[in-house]
Amino acid sequence: MNKFRLFFFIVLNAPLFLSASLYASVDINPILDNARMTVNKAAAKGFEWTTTRKLIEDAETALAAGDKDKSLKLAKAALNEAEKSLIQANYAETHWQAGIPL
Amino acid sequence: MKIKAKVKKDITKVKMLIKHAMETGRRKDQDGNVIPRLYITEVSASHNGQPVFHAEVGQAVSKDPYIAFSFKGGVAGDMISITWIDSSGATQTGEAAIK
């Protein structure tokens, strides 16, 4: 149940955390920079996901190979994950007691 | 190798645990190189020098193989000796007294 609550929390809050312009952007490097910065923030709180840096690396590889469309897609996915993990970390800081099943 | 042998009502139960990787030749190491196959192929046991058990095994036997068998005629204090050989020809013998 809490999982769904968090899901809605993320969905509803997402626009607050994302810069909409970045998601509409076709400029890959600022998105990747933002993704790196955000995943580092989540990591500092101990909430990095195992999948995020892989997405960033894949985006970099695609960019180096000249596949901009693929790279852009991956970069946006990476940013999205990074932001979700940071939201998760912030949510846990304030709501972890809600997870006590008594 | 570890051997436990216990006699109860004339039946001696022998259990062994052998330290061996039992590599199937299908596993890869961290760098992605295939680990060559190396597994125990045969295990023989004797009781006071008389053969009492022999097993042929394949790569389907788990890592650190465990095998148990039973035989009649053992007495506490008798020696059980177990020898294995693997696919590289390496061999080891262990001994234990029946309890």
Add this chain to the structure above:
Amino acid sequence: MLVGDNMNVNGKNMNMNRRGFLGNLFKGAVCIATVASLPRMAFAAWNEKAFKAETLEGALNSKYPGLEIVDSAAVKLKAPAIAENGAVVPVSVKTDLPDVKTISLFVEKNPSPLAATFHLTPLNVADVSIRIRMGETSNLIAVVESGGKLHRVQQEVKVTIGGCGG
């Protein structure tokens, strides 16, 4: 109760001279040695053809050419219905059949179905246990060679993959 890693240094009470020779080679400590010239007599020949067969039928035929197979309630196979982990599946085979010569275990869907063959002497009680690997859900088949026939029992063992391990 426990004697671990004691080398057999007492060749003289071994029946087979060559095993005694083996024991004397490695006096004292734990020792694993490659012995290229290991006398073959120390071990019966390993049935390479049967162990390398890739099908159940091939393995059975190589191991027991020409033997009649009958399903038998006299063979008791003990194995889990669902294996905790395919890497370590405890299996036991027991029977009251007389004059058991060998007991073999096959895992139908393993890349090499023959897992083990136990050769029993008249001194043995037909009661053996072993821990084996199963790559996937498969029939596990035990056959007992007795009275010139193979007495067979089989059971499915489910192997689940992708669990978190409890």
Add this chain to the structure above:
Amino acid sequence: MRLVKRTLKMKSGAILVCLLTINCMAIADTGNKSDLDFKAMVQQDINDFQSFFKKRFSQVEFSEYKNGVYAIDAASREQWLEMEDFPPYEFAVDEGEALFEEPFSNGKTYADCFANGGEGIRQNYPYFDSKKSEVITLELAINNCRQANGEKPLAYKKGALANLSAYMASTSAGNSFATEVPSVAAYQSYSEGKEFFYSKRGQLNFSCADCHMRVAGQKLRADITSPALGHPTGFPVYRAKWEEMGTLHRRYAGCNKNIRAKPLPAQGRAYRNLEYFQSVMSQGLEVNGPSSRK
């Protein structure tokens, strides 16, 4: 404590209200912990935690929780008992004993670092070291011992350290955990461990409690999850999946990977605090490490 006992006697609706009240109290309390009687709060946590499992698995004896999932799942217990009959970790115990007795280059041994020569003391770890103001686990203490004697530390997840830990646990079989929270500083570490335990993380968004309390005993993918009560008692373990020994922190890392959360460092502050919290929750259970797990 009395409050909880009373709620147990009430009907379900009332229980919910009361539990919510307790929950809210707990939340309010943690905000201002330095002023509070933290010992009573820890005791309340232990009571709540252990009674959660008593209610969930009413047939299971308390002492059985040292056996992990095998306390609650008969089918896997049978296979586990066959493993325990002649377990692969016996090699680890022997190797650990040999390492334990081998002197350092300065002539001293592990026995010189530990109370009672290092025998029968597994249950005293983890503990809160007031001078260092941090949780000391057995594995950390072993490496501290090595470094104090001029030796290099061992890797924390497997190998020699797991074998040493296995040997030391084996000499402590049957001793009960009585992990204490003796100070406000200790309560801080305890609380961090508790927060870790109940925080959702990873791409799958699961907390420890989600798998090992909420759905403990139910199938999660292919496996039945173990009850969190008793988690630290059987470690280190020989896991069939690893085909070798591993420490509790190796297992924590594996759990985190399963939920796609990046594992934190073994013996880092977060995992040590988590182990501390789990050990306090498992108070009263016996040491039965090393043991075998799937």
